[in-house]
Amino acid sequence: MNFAASPVLALTLPTWRSRLLLYVFIACFAVLLGRAVYLQGMNNDFLQAKGESRYSRVIEIPADRGRILDRNGEALAISTPVKSIWAIPGEVHPSDRQLARLAALLEMPPREIEKRLADTGRDFVFLKRQIPPEVAERVAGLHVPGLFQNREYRRYYPNGEVTAHVLGFTGADDIGQEGVELALQDGLAGKPGSRRVIKDRLGQTVEDVESIKAAQDGHDLALALDTRIQNLAFSQLKAAVAQHRAKAGGVVVLDVDTGELLALANYPTYNPNNRSKLTGAQLRNRTLTDTFEPGSTLKPFTVALALEGGRVRADSVIQIAPGSLSIGAATIHDAHFERSLTVAQVIQKSSNVGAAKIALALSAESMWEMFRDVGFGAAPGLGFPGEAAGKVRPYRSWRPIEQATMSYGHGISVSLVQLARAYSVFARDGDLVPLSLLRVDIPPAGHRVITPRTAAAVRAMLEMAVNRSGTAPRAQIMGYRVAGKTGTAHKQENGAYAAEKYVSSFVGFAPASRPRLVIAVMIDEPSTGRYYGGTVAAPVFAQVMAGALRVLDVPLDGPMQPIELPPEGEEVKESV
């Protein structure tokens, strides 16, 4: 039987079976083709992303925080990169030698490191933050698996405690927490950017694909502060607080023409580069955030108002005898008295009775308006965190005795910066200057409060207060004419005046012929028995003013004669 005759071959299968198989195969290929088209052409995002994740990376571009400079471009705050060391606790198993080296480099006890690494429930633990880059490099040299580093910033303040209250400081994440750092956070902070790159197998960047977001460095900021004057103010203040064993103190230096704050010194202070032991008392910028009853430094405003209304002239005589004035149940006293004083002498000798008599002839509303016009009772608008508005009660609730005491600065509270600014009215021919923490290139326009004539008249009276027979002979400076007013006030405690606690102050400006600077000094609770503004605060004023005028090269306008002081203890005593 040959093959061809095999009966098996004679068997014929129905043709539909082979057709069916063919169609099934075609259908299978069609499904595959369809899927391929779907994945490649229509729904390709997922695979594209998967592919890219093998080679493409997004890298963050760090941005620096802007520097803070003083008005002459000297750096007051600079950020520099540091490293932080962090670990994945479950993955770090250092040998004893590595642990000892690590502990030595990080300046931490080895047991502390072990304790942190033992917390395996967490995926992330900081071992130490803000360490210098050189130390971080040596830590990396230990090659401990599971130990990583992050780039961070740390801010340094070269002037330390001198500028601490103005600048404030930043936290561990380089975000402002106090002072200018907080107030101007938006301008100073940089905006980190990012870019997409292609990395090879070894992790090296081989190609820049696109820039997603450009990094934006923070802006440098030029403050109005003059480091030389700030330093002078701070060292004089520190010495005065120590000499009079005072609780605290502040000095404000204001540029009359531009309203720039050239110095804002506070004591007690702190070192912003090492903030481990900080108390609230050290931290506060008292010149801006604390208010006090200013005392006699407000008398010139009462007198200016009376002059403005034409009620008195500088040489009008006011009767002071018998040296006290009773209003209702209360009596106002003068520390020393004369039978009668002219209006100018009321300022020169700082007579409470005289000021009260002048005030009682004025309407409460006009006095209230005067106080509001020179900026009391409203925050100075610097944008500084916590700047105080002070308190000026609405005039409708004033009783006559309150109106009388307010004329010499009691029953009203102001901050030292407000007080310095208010005196710009006298220094600037009657208009109030807007303040600025930042450098100002174009002098701003003031806001008119009193006429230039009144301002000139008050200036003359304030100059008298500083001469030999005034309350503040110690505010004189050789070579310059000075004008200013002392203030001495009992401190308020629990709603009553404390008998033995005083705030001594002095506000003044120079050169009197063409004022350039206003300086306000406040010493809180001097406790060596001397508490008059003329003895405690005026010498600080004189030292700071003399130095500042020299620094600014202001031409002399007074005689070059040694200053004459009345014998110790025989100065004109101020009424408290």
Added chain:
Amino acid sequence: MTRLNLLLVAVLTACALGLVTSQHQARKLFGELELEQERSRQLGVEYGQLQLEASTWAVHARVERIASRQLHMRVPDAKRLQIARPKEAAK
């Protein structure tokens, strides 16, 4: 026809090799660029640190201390001071 094809193959190969070389060059140059940029960042950091150091040395309290203690400088008192005014101001 065959010769043309062979020529085209040769040209194609040359182009392909050229592409590979230039891509390689580009990556190498990019690597260098990256290094230089990193260096510029490092120098920026160093500049900041040096500025900081300069400010720290120039702190007024320190200058004053050195002036008064080491160099024995002081502000002259009133008796030894003479003010010279420019001619115009004197008139």
